[in-house]
Amino acid sequence: xxxxxxxxxxxxxxxxxxxxxxxxxxxxxxxxxxxxxxxxxxxxxxxxxxxxxxxxxxxxxxxxxxxxxxxxxxxxxxxxxxxxxxxxxxxxxxxxxxxxxxxxxxxxxxxxxxxxxxxxxxxxxxxxxxxxxxxxxxxxxxxxxxxxxxxxxxxxxxxxxxxxxxxxxxxxxxxxxxxxxxxxxxxxxxxxxxxxxxxxxxxxxxxxxxxxxxxxxxxxxxxxxxxxxxxxxxxxxxxxxxxxxxxxxxxxxxxxxxxxxxxxxxxxxxxxxxxxxxxxxxxxxxxxxxxxxxxxxxxxxxxxxxxxxxxxxxxxxxxxxxxxxxxxxxxxxxxxxxxxxxxxxxxxxxxxxxxxxxxxxxxxxxxxxxxxxxxxxxxxxxxxxxxxxxxxxxxxxxxxxxxxxxxxxxxxxxxxxxxxxxxxxxxxxxxxxxxxxxxxxxxxxxxxxxxxxxxxxxxxxxxxxxxxxxxxxxxxxxxxxxxxxxxxxxx
Amino acid sequence: xxxxxxxxxxxxxxxxxxxxxxxxxxxxxxxxxxxxxxxxxxxxxxxxxxxxxxxxxxxxxxxxxxxxxxxxxxxxxxxxxxxxxxxxxxxxxxxxxxxxxxxxxxxxxxxxxxxxxxxxxxxxxxxxxxxxxxxxxxxxxxxxxxxxxxxxxxxxxxxxxxxxxxxxxxxxxxxxxxxxxxxxxxxxxxxxxxxxxxxxxxxxxxxxxxxxxxxxxxxxxxxxxxxxxxxxxxxxxxxxxxxxxxxxxxxxxxxxxxxxxxxxxxxxxxxxxxxxxxxxxxxxxxxxxxxxxxxxxxxxxxxxxxxxxxxxx
Numbered sequence: 001x002x003x004x005x006x007x008x009x010x011x012x013x014x015x016x017x018x019x020x021x022x023x024x025x026x027x028x029x030x031x032x033x034x035x036x037x038x039x040x041x042x043x044x045x046x047x048x049x050x051x052x053x054x055x056x057x058x059x060x061x062x063x064x065x066x067x068x069x070x071x072x073x074x075x076x077x078x079x080x081x082x083x084x085x086x087x088x089x090x091x092x093x094x095x096x097x098x099x100x101x102x103x104x105x106x107x108x109x110x111x112x113x114x115x116x117x118x119x120x121x122x123x124x125x126x127x128x129x130x131x132x133x134x135x136x137x138x139x140x141x142x143x144x145x146x147x148x149x150x151x152x153x154x155x156x157x158x159x160x161x162x163x164x165x166x167x168x169x170x171x172x173x174x175x176x177x178x179x180x181x182x183x184x185x186x187x188x189x190x191x192x193x194x195x196x197x198x199x200x201x202x203x204x205x206x207x208x209x210x211x212x213x214x215x216x217x218x219x220x221x222x223x224x225x226x227x228x229x230x231x232x233x234x235x236x237x238x239x240x241x242x243x244x245x246x247x248x249x250x251x252x253x254x255x256x257x258x259x260x261x262x263x264x265x266x267x268x269x270x271x272x273x274x275x276x277x278x279x280x281x282x283x284x285x286x287x288x289x290x291x292x293x294x295x296x297x298x299x300x301x302x303x304x305x306x307x308x309x310x311x312x313x314x315x316x317x318x319x320x321x322x323x324x325x326x327x328x329x330x331x332x333x334x335x336x337x338x339x340x341x342x343x344x345x346x347x348x349x350x351x352x353x354x355x356x357x358x359x360x361x362x363x364x365x366x367x368x369x370x371x372x373x374x375x376x377x378x379x380x381x382x383x384x385x386x387x388x389x390x391x392x393x394x395x396x397x398x399x400x401x402x403x404x405x406x407x408x409x410x411x412x413x414x415x416x417x418x419x420x421x422x423x424x425x426x427x428x429x430x431x432x433x434x435x436x437x438x439x440x441x442x443x444x445x446x447x448x449x450x451x452x453x454x455x456x457x458x459x460x461x462x463x464x465x466x467x468x469x470x471x472x473x474x475x476x477x478x479x480x481x482x483x484x485x486x487x488x489x490x491x
Numbered sequence: 492x493x494x495x496x497x498x499x500x501x502x503x504x505x506x507x508x509x510x511x512x513x514x515x516x517x518x519x520x521x522x523x524x525x526x527x528x529x530x531x532x533x534x535x536x537x538x539x540x541x542x543x544x545x546x547x548x549x550x551x552x553x554x555x556x557x558x559x560x561x562x563x564x565x566x567x568x569x570x571x572x573x574x575x576x577x578x579x580x581x582x583x584x585x586x587x588x589x590x591x592x593x594x595x596x597x598x599x600x601x602x603x604x605x606x607x608x609x610x611x612x613x614x615x616x617x618x619x620x621x622x623x624x625x626x627x628x629x630x631x632x633x634x635x636x637x638x639x640x641x642x643x644x645x646x647x648x649x650x651x652x653x654x655x656x657x658x659x660x661x662x663x664x665x666x667x668x669x670x671x672x673x674x675x676x677x678x679x680x681x682x683x684x685x686x687x688x689x690x691x692x693x694x695x696x697x698x699x700x701x702x703x704x705x706x707x708x709x710x711x712x713x714x715x716x717x718x719x720x721x722x723x724x725x726x727x728x729x730x731x732x733x734x735x736x737x738x739x740x741x742x743x744x745x746x747x748x749x750x751x752x753x754x755x756x757x758x759x760x761x762x763x764x765x766x767x768x769x770x771x772x773x774x775x776x777x778x779x780x781x782x783x784x785x786x787x788x789x790x791x792x793x794x795x796x797x798x799x800x801x802x803x804x
Contacts, residue, residue, distance in 0.1 A: 226590065227586070251495050
């Protein structure tokens with residue numbers, strides 16, 4: 001399995017001298033820019049990130065405090081054709097996810113038709129009973145989706161994970177681009193890169209579009225757990241770039257099933273809450289009574305239809321890893337067509353045959369907790385120690401329904417600046433898909449995460465991964481650069 | 492604007508101002524201690540600097556032998572056990588700024604973050620040269636913050652930060668004058684007696700008013716004139732009357748924007764009109780210490796009223 005050389009996004013399967021078609025300019029740029037110069041620019045970018053406070057906190061590592069996510073200066077490219085193919089697949093998948101969540105909390109046709117076993121949903125910790133029967137304004141559940149894509153060959157894209165709760169990382173996509181524009185302008189002069197800086201506007205438009213009916217000028221807020229949260233930088237960045245209030249639970253109150261924020265001028269009615277806290281903390285009256293992060297009465301206001309919660313409570317069911325394994329069936333069921341983006345082959349350990357296969361091939365598989373995230377609670381068979389494998393074997397036998405297993409894929413690589421010069425490193429890719437009342441939009445870009453350790457497949461930022469800018473190149477004939485108007489100076 | 496955000500911004504103003512004041516206090520005391528003759532005199536100088544920020548010995552207590560330049564500089568600048576050390580103030584200002592980041596311009600945020608990063612996890616001020624270098628950095632960072640603030644959008648966020656600074660300044664100047672006056676007054680001497688020229692120069696330097704003093708009074712530093720300057724000259728931004736006028740104006744500005752005026756406005760106007768009707772002779776007749784003590788209490792009342800008026804959490 002590891003024998004085959006991984007597909008490289010820039011050089012393909014080749015020797016490292018001839019770039020893939022469409023990637024020649026990037027190849028030339030990389031070959032003509034000295035490593036020392038790349039390193040200097042990268043250090044400049046990281047100093048700027050530190051000074052701007054673009055940081056995240058690492059859980060369970062109090063000594064570390066705030067860290068910047070390592071930034072790699074060598075971008076990753078997609079051709080227009082690759083991007084178009086991906087977008088179609090992403091839109092299809094997100095439409096299916098929405099239809100699925102609506103169905104699960106509504107009529108449950110998919111369960112009645114036995115496409116997905118009932119216990120996978122109703123017995124799932126992500127199934128949110130208080131959301132049952134509540135129809136969010138405009139019927140949208142997964143307003144913001146981050147779908148993790150991996151690649152193993154020129155035409156082989158797979159969905160690794162659907163992040164349908166509170167996907168993060170979009171601020172890094174935007175900040176990485178800002179850094180690249182400043183540090184590598186010559187590259188952008190040569191390439192017709194599609195812009196991504198409209199993302200905050202598109203996000204705001206989406207939030208407005210899903211406001212409860214009757215809101216004249218909807219008031220939107222971003223709800224954060226506070227500035228000790230690992231993604232706080234992103235929360236404040238997004239609120240700031242949309243020009244909406246960044247609120248904590250204690251800034252909101254519910255009266256008569258309506259949500260208000262406490263301002264210096266008195267209570268202001270809130271129509272849309274882009275929440276970045278998990279379901280379990282939304283409303284202490286319904287969920288965790290000991291949590292002060294949420295807003296008492298929020299779920300009642302939501303159920304009354306007086307406030308839109310983005311993403312809707314309960315969407316976690318759509319990114320549960322046990323449900324993920326049914327996504328090909330789910331897409332077929334709601335969209336009436338095959339999934340354009342396939343899943344990674346997945347063994348559901350709840351199923352005895354899959355469990356047996358998993359136990360027999362632990363050294364070759366990646367085993368994940370169905371409700372784990374951020375790279376926690378997983379086993380990477382090929383690099384695991386004997387002890388780790390033995391521990392996982394015991395855990396699997398004890399509670400097989402909590403695990404899935406997947407083959408270790410030969411993830412594609414991208415040239416990356418390392419201590420030993422430019423070298424290939426494995427990547428994945430997370431584009432962000434917005435579902436509003438009228439349309440689905442995808443900004444042409446996403447977050448490329450890169451495993452900085454040689455040979456490592458773990459790209460999570462909480463596990464020491466880094467990020468890269470992801471450039472989508474417009475097709476040559478469509479490269480419509482803004483017309484320049486030169487205005488003479490008056491004397 | 493969220494009440495919590497307004498509170499964060501107001502406290503950013505207070506903490507940044509307090510950090511700057513303490514920086515200036517260190518700078519002036521360094522100068523004073525290098526001019527003073529003998530270790531006891533130098534130690535007394537540092538004791539008085541501690542007293543200004545409320546960490547000196549209680550009145551009547553003898554000076555502790557530990558009040559060396561190094562120790563006091565560390566306490567004032569870097570010690571996190573001192574909740575009002577520069578490092579503690581910058582750390583809280585930065586915490587507040589992180590939390591209210593979307594109400595700040597990126598320049599203001601960066602200025603605060605830069606100030607915080609420059610102190611970092613430093614725990615020792617080093618020798619006098621290093622301490623002076625630290626002072627220079629801190630002062631430059633204060634300028635950077637104020638410069639960034641000046642370019643900010645004129646909305647509530649801006650006014651709340653300025654309000655915090657103005658309230659803090661009124662408090663700092665009153666403290667400085669009170670402690671110095673009390674400590675510098677030789678035993679048995681009446682208020683207004685002849686005091687050391689350098690001591691008064693140091694006070695003026697702490698509020699950056701050495702040249703202002705010469706401009707107004709054409710005289711060597713005299714205690715009652717220094718007190719007059721720090722209390723009643725509205726041209727001096729750090730004077731009590733200057734900051735009290737600013738508090739009135741800033742509250743009016745916020746009131747005009749939000750349509751919300753109240754107890755804070757009333758108290759601020761009351762204080763200001765009373766100051767306008769008083770002069771330095773009356774203050775000396777009734778007692779400078781009492782006057783300053785009342786002034787600090789009044790400032791604290793205005794602070795409380797501001798919290799209530801804008802419903803700070």
